Amino acid sequence: MTDLAQLNYAQKERLAFIDFSLQFIGQLARADLVNHFKTGLASCSRDLTLYNELAPANMTLRHETKRYYRTAKFRPLFEHNPEAILGSLCRGFGDGLSNGIHPSAHCVDTTKLIHPNTEVIATLMRAIHNRMAVSCDYISLTSGETSRVIVPHAIANNGQRWHVRAFDMKSKEFRDFVCTRLQNLAEIADPINSSQSGEHDTAWNNILTVELVVHPSVSHPKAIELDFGMDDGFLHLEVREALLGYLMRQWNVDCSAEASLTGGEYHLWLSNAKDLPNLTSMAIAPGYGF
Amino acid sequence: MTDLAQLNYAQKERLAFIDFSLQFIGQLARADLVNHFKTGLASCSRDLTLYNELAPANMTLRHETKRYYRTAKFRPLFEHNPEAILGSLCRGFGDGLSNGIHPSAHCVDTTKLIHPNTEVIATLMRAIHNRMAVSCDYISLTSGETSRVIVPHAIANNGQRWHVRAFDMKSKEFRDFVCTRLQNLAEIADPINSSQSGEHDTAWNNILTVELVVHPSVSHPKAIELDFGMDDGFLHLEVREALLGYLMRQWNVDCSAEASLTGGEYHLWLSNAKDLPNLTSMAIAPGYGF
DNA sequence: TTAGATGCTATCATTTTGATTTGATCATTT
């Protein structure tokens, strides 16, 4: 009896591709496998036979079209993560390799307007992993261009932009820097001071629990409960203090004490706002501290 | 002479993993490869030797640490797409297979609060590919729960939620439905009416060209130009009419005729707003039509 | 009715992989 766990990486990948295609496209032909994996025809037949052994009820061959079709009894052989799936549908299946990409015309992700530079991300990530500082020029919205030395310890997406969280030698505190506004990065070989490492970034390491509820102004709260998968009307989140403001802004969470913001975009209310300490990260949160 | 193009899929994947690790982590040990691909030790040595043949200047072994390190002369062997990279760093390398996931603690994507149901996405995608209608219950924010029959033709992310674009039999027009608010989906075997197919969705098929410029209120426009990769101060986009409003809202684009919105969140201005026809999709766009 | 496309299976040569052994380097311990 063959078993999924015994198979090697390449075989599992091909079976996952079959599973994915059946589940999300509903059909599959041998040529699709050949196209994607640049494999031989005989292998495809073998893979399809193997898949059929592992999940006999999942697909049937229709000779009229010479394709395999998902059956009504289909049970996925692999667990596909929803976010990863949608990414695969939009970008094409197959991470890491740029070949075999044929994105679906029927699945479009948001238009990405900001594309961090690969070299910048690479340099930052290496500096983070190797605990090194980098020198750079930074163009801030408030103060324009300045040269700095920063000690990065994490990269985070705030919903629109990728930021690097770093100790800033100039201001002597931990700050966020937008990755696309960094230029002329250079690694600095000298070992960093331990007080500049990520462990000392309190706003980053402090995990807050926030409670979100459907905004009282919403006339059909069930819709919002479905969106956010709320069982009992509450959504409890653990969020880094440094990222909380971004999160509230991204999701248009009304952070006023009494849910007093009006406007159709506020679907959620931060119901424990008064329990939270006064946070600088929340300066951008809608309605906070008014 | 070995050549990248000659290698099989599995080998290319392992080389891409080596390339990726060197570029974004800066180092790599044989054990990392074993861990990820569940491969034998001997294979790793072979893969590393092969990588070294293909890119001799990219890495060196340091016996002190028994790891390979990226050299200063590193030239990536594979093209890594920035969005895909950041995804890989956050979620772990290796699409399609859930094994070998060890996401970086130093790269955090936005907190996803909305998780579309895999079955719903699968059913919709199959209906789209097979040009079929589905019956469903939909809970709308304005009118609450209703039963409908829709003919989907695309799935799109509007920046916060995944929508399905579909012909709605009830209203007899093309509309957006939030995927998480769809329940009790059932495929309808009857063939669809051709007037209900995606080709007739004019707001979807109409591609508009929009011109974005840095908002005049920004004091250091260079920062914004860097964010959006503007060469000459302009950003020209081709956008589906049906998605334009979402895009303007997602990026906080001031859509007023004279860039009259105030507020630090408006980094961009839609400079050709007056050239655009009156669009229902733009109802949610900041400042539009005021 | 027949040609053509695409599917399956079987066979065999080739390639890739896994397991094992031997030897090297270097940090750590004795």
Next chain:
DNA sequence: AAATGATCAAATCAAAATGATAGCATCTAA
């Protein structure tokens, strides 16, 4: 200073996976 242990490389051989090919089945479309 020498022994120990961890991890690397390289070589070898057996096992497994893959590619190529050929013969046959099924169905569509001409």
